[in-house]
């Protein structure tokens with residue numbers, strides 16, 4: 646349920662962010678608020694599922710997809726506005742889409758759930774994007790913080806992606 650809500654918040658975020666070319670402070674603040682809400686419901690969603698013992702195979706697959714839709718849309722918006730290098734967006738998108746496809750490729754053998762590193766990666770990606778979306782580009786330390794957090798997210802994105810590939814190969818090989 647919350648996963649579906651997060652997916653529905655993606656077009657709302659995009660509409661608010663691209664309004665007025667991302668230049669209007671109020672629309673940008675609204676976009677940042679929607680992004681924060683969608684990211685926060687992700688944490689709540691996971692916590693509720695754990696507490697109520699409602700962790701399903703559907704949730705294990707749908708939950709990362711909802712994260713990736715939101716994060717992917719936000720990264721593309723930022724790169725389109727020339728606020729984030731395209732190569733960063735491309736590396737993250739290739740990893741996220743590739744890992745999602747790989748999860749389906751091995752689904753007959755088992756579900757590769759999100760790892761702790763993968764969850765931390767999503768938190769760092771979300772924090773970095775939130776800082777980029779906030780209309781505070783003139784605040785130098787904030788810009789630096791956003792860049793450093795995005796760099797850390799990028800490293801974890803690639804490292805956890807490699808870890809999932811190893812897991813998938815082992816799963817298929819029955820090891």
Ligand SMILES: O=P(O)(O)OC[C@H](O)CO
Pocket residue numbers: 708709712713741744758759760762763764766767805
């Ligand atoms: O590393 P992934 O692809 O499993 O993604 C982690 C999820 O976003 C955590 O909810």
